[in-house]
Amino acid sequence: MTLFEPDPTSLEELNAKGAELGSFVSGGVRAVFGEGPLHAPIAFVGEQPGDREDLVGRPFVGPAGQLLDRALAEAGIDRSVCYLTNAVKHFKFVPRGRIRLHQSPLASEVKHYRWWLESELRIVAPGLVAALGATALLALTGRAGGVAKLRGPQTFDERLGYVTTHPSAILRASEQRRQLDYQAFVADMRAIRQRAG
């Protein structure tokens, strides 16, 4: 899938073109770009930037990002060599008083942003793509749901892949579940590290 002919050949060009199109979801006006080096061993794909990411302009810097950072560190993965991005590039929210309440993107909205994700993965050419949660899985495969069923090693368009949960799902889990879910997430990070070689 491509929106521009010829396809952008650098992240700078791609992101400038994507940002020019504006937000396709209600809420954030700023596009939060992926970050990390070309040919990163691992690319992590999340859902969309959250409140903090929208303010700071970087992916995974809020509470979910902090949990991801902790799991990466426990699994011996250096975040700075990874590429981090999102399926949807704008923060979708509704205002509730002073709070900006996160809204899950619709399948049509995820589909709208797919060209951007596909182009950036083509340019970054990571060793492995890790889908964090259902929205990333939808963006990478076109399949809705199935994180529990597909959790583990996968391939996405002949690319080495891995499916795991989204760190926000762990933060939302009951106190009883949270520790177990977190340990399973760390185990996935270790498996991702191994699979990425």
Ligand code: URA
């Ligand atoms: N959740 C995501 O999916 N991505 C972010 O960048 C932050 C939170």
